Amino acid sequence: MGFPRANSPEELAENFASRGVTYVVWATREGMSKDHTGYQQLNLDKNLAALQTPKNVDPYEFIGQVGSQRGYVNIFRLRSPQNNTGLQTPGG
Numbered sequence: 001m002g003f004p005r006a007n008s009p010e011e012l013a014e015n016f017a018s019r020g021v022t023y024v025v026w027a028t029r030e031g032m033s034k035d036h037t038g039y040q041q042l043n044l045d046k047n048l049a050a051l052q053t054p055k056n057v058d059p060y061e062f063i064g065q066v067g068s069q070r071g072y073v074n075i076f077r078l079r080s081p082q083n084n085t086g087l088q089t090p091g092g
Helices: 009-018 037-041
Strands: 023-027 060-068 071-078
Antiparallel strands (some): 023 071, 060 071
16 A cells, blocks of 8 residues: 555545554654655655654544654554544643
């Protein structure tokens, strides 16, 4: 399964949900690269930008961060539209 093209973060989340995707991972290697052509061609630089910060952001629930000195990944659970009740970040 390849990444679906999307014109907005909401459209990307809907595409993921329609494909049965449960988890989404944002990685520093691609996400922080300003010249990652494939990432830009699929609009992932814009559509996944909010996942750079390790916190809940609708419709994604932050699960954890795994990393090393070379980089890290943020792991999120994609909440289904019927279960998406407006996640809030603790304290926010």
